[in-house]
Amino acid sequence: MTGPDDLLAALDPEQRRVAEALRGPVRVLAGAGTGKTRAITHRIAYGVATGVYAPTEVLAVTFTTRAAGEMRGRLRTLGAGGVQARTFHSAALRQLRYFWPHVHGTELPQLIESKIGLLATAARRQRISADQALLRDLASEVEWAKVSNVQPDDYPRVAAARGRSVTNLDHHAVGRMFSSYEDAKRESGRMDMEDVLLLTAGMLAEDERVAAQVRRQYKWFVVDEFQDVSPLQSALLDLWLGGRDELCVVGDPAQTIYSFAGANADYLRDFPKRYPGTTSVELVRNYRSTPQVVDAANTLLAGTPSQGVDLRAQRPSGPPVTYSGRPDEVAEAEEVAARILKLRDAGRPLGEVAILFRINAQSESFEEALAARRIPYVVRGAARFFDRPEVREAVTRIRGAARSGEGVGVVDTVTATLAGMGWTTEAPAARGQTRDRWESWQALVDQASEFEAGGGDLGAFVDDLDRRAAEQHAPVADGVTLATFHAAKGLEWDSVFLCGLQDGTLPITYADTPLAVEEERRLLYVGMTRARLDLSLSWAAARNPGGRASRRPSRFLDPLLPEESRAQDQPRRRKVAGCRECGKPLTSAVEKKRGRCHDCPASYDEELFERLRTWRKERADAESVPAFVVFTDATLQLIAEHKPQTPEAMLRISGIGRSKVEKYGEDVLGLVE
Numbered sequence: 001m002t003g004p005d006d007l008l009a010a011l012d013p014e015q016r017r018v019a020e021a022l023r024g025p026v027r028v029l030a031g032a033g034t035g036k037t038r039a040i041t042h043r044i045a046y047g048v049a050t051g052v053y054a055p056t057e058v059l060a061v062t063f064t065t066r067a068a069g070e071m072r073g074r075l076r077t078l079g080a081g082g083v084q085a086r087t088f089h090s091a092a093l094r095q096l097r098y099f100w101p102h103v104h105g106t107e108l109p110q111l112i113e114s115k116i117g118l119l120a121t122a123a124r125r126q127r128i129s130a131d132q133a134l135l136r137d138l139a140s141e142v143e144w145a146k147v148s149n150v151q152p153d154d155y156p157r158v159a160a161a162r163g164r165s166v167t168n169l170d171h172h173a174v175g176r177m178f179s180s181y182e183d184a185k186r187e188s189g190r191m192d193m194e195d196v197l198l199l200t201a202g203m204l205a206e207d208e209r210v211a212a213q214v215r216r217q218y219k220w221f222v223v224d225e226f227q228d229v230s231p232l233q234s235a236l237l238d239l240w241l242g243g244r245d246e247l248c249v250v251g252d253p254a255q256t257i258y259s260f261a262g263a264n265a266d267y268l269r270d271f272p273k274r275y276p277g278t279t280s281v282e283l284v285r286n287y288r289s290t291p292q293v294v295d296a297a298n299t300l301l302a303g304t305p306s307q308g309v310d311l312r313a314q315r316p317s318g319p320p321v322t323y324s325g326r327p328d329e330v331a332e333a334e335e336v337a338a339r340i341l342k343l344r345d346a347g348r349p350l351g352e353v354a355i356l357f358r359i360n361a362q363s364e365s366f367e368e369a370l371a372a373r374r375i376p377y378v379v380r381g382a383a384r385f386f387d388r389p390e391v392r393e394a395v396t397r398i399r400g401a402a403r404s405g406e407g408v409g410v411v412d413t414v415t416a417t418l419a420g421m422g423w424t425t426e427a428p429a430a431r432g433q434t435r436d437r438w439e440s441w442q443a444l445v446d447q448a449s450e451f452e453a454g455g456g457d458l459g460a461f462v463d464d465l466d467r468r469a470a471e472q473h474a475p476v477a478d479g480v481t482l483a484t485f486h487a488a489k490g491l492e493w494d495s496v497f498l499c500g501l502q503d504g505t506l507p508i509t510y511a512d513t514p515l516a517v518e519e520e521r522r523l524l525y526v527g528m529t530r531a532r533l534d535l536s537l538s539w540a541a542a543r544n545p546g547g548r549a550s551r552r553p554s555r556f557l558d559p560l561l562p563e564e565s566r567a568q569d570q571p572r573r574r575k576v577a578g579c580r581e582c583g584k585p586l587t588s589a590v591e592k593k594r595g596r597c598h599d600c601p602a603s604y605d606e607e608l609f610e611r612l613r614t615w616r617k618e619r620a621d622a623e624s625v626p627a628f629v630v631f632t633d634a635t636l637q638l639i640a641e642h643k644p645q646t647p648e649a650m651l652r653i654s655g656i657g658r659s660k661v662e663k664y665g666e667d668v669l670g671l672v673e
Contacts, residue, residue, distance in 0.1 A: 033288030055082030254308030
């Protein structure tokens, strides 16, 4: 067994302070890469080695089974193998299974793995049409409400006050679904994961004998990742403690990225207020990353509400952090893949390379670029692009349209097909599975636009989709990791590429409050601090090759970009929409939508434009497709301006291909005459 002095000798000065603070409330603010797991496992082991703790009386709590397993392994190595290291749910479920039959004299309700089935029942009862994406979003919202101690009757009021939303449902409808779900669950004798915590808390609060037995069992508590604690978890922890203060919490407010799921970093920030006499220690020595990476991460948060501890790099100097703007997403992916190829050829294991991005739908262009170079990769936390259910179904429908001869142009067929599945030109306003599904569909629309612009027809496009799918399904051994920032939390690699860092993607468009924007900044911080040696940040000025280069680098990069990069980008940042007639800046939303000043006459025939819009609505209704699938407003304005007299003249107008001429030409030419 490791001796007490040996345990302390293995720690740096700050970690040693943590290990020696065995009594009373302790708060550890642990920056990224500072060895927090090492500090708290040595603290527990030191307490056991000095006789302050009995191993069976210590409960160490964390948030993932992986982290709990790692903690148990380290504690065994340090001679404290008898300590319980569990997730909140695992610890609560163990207590619930033991005490429930004694308290209630009945079997414990059966734990469900997914809420989807019961929510589908609730939707039928409420006569709400809900597809799988909406059901998954409702499951996430019910989970948030329960961990936040929000009851179904209170949900509409609380959700409105906190800016919560579920696509296509108002707050009262969600509240009714929540209530109906709880009824269906109760009737079937089931419980969900949140009930595990709720029922355990209720049992401890209502039965003094149970509470006393649990408190005799556990006298010393350690909670890791305390910035992610929810109100429900905090309430359960209070019941475990029973008024005692033998608690050590560890976390980093700068890595709070789950507020949308109910996490509340205030429990960590305000810990000393709640527990007077708290010993507070900051871990600042970063052992993971080079000084270049650490400096960039510190700079990102400096002077912002998200600023945490000021990290101090302990590794030798490394290569500079690189910043790269590319003309479009395809070029960005190609550049990243080419750089990874050079890293591999220089001896870097591909398992030590990661490409990180904001949303799963961004993975496809990188999957394509890596597959083209036969570089193996793994998508972490999500299916590969062509394995995603919404993508598989869409490709199947597009292929069917091509084989049946029903398809016309590439873009027309793809947009019409996806519109029939629920895609719209505007993205859903809220986060969640509905938004994720839309992003996947939008990626297919972008691919179609790029392919048609290159002169390809529908059959060739389907062949290209099949080729991409086949290449991206190649078996993987040691490969590059592709992941979102959220999925990368807690992981690290030698080389990290942070991609798609443009405003609108990071921060994401639906981050519409200062608090939400700060959470997006912390997401970038988490991504940056995953890198040990090489860190590259990139963005794309346009989505597709040849597209309008209107995007700007993420505002979070402003303090990081070299002066020359900021100077080059400055004119574009100041650019405002101009009148299509006189060129003057447009100020009001109405002017920007029309594309011209209020007092400027239109260069197109406005009466003809309105006739065309009326005709378009009739055709769209008859075909059961959105109006833009027939023609966009911009195309109708060009028709009203140029007044084509022949099919060939129509083909010269942007947005009109041969398929549209064949389908709508006769009607349009009749209206123009």
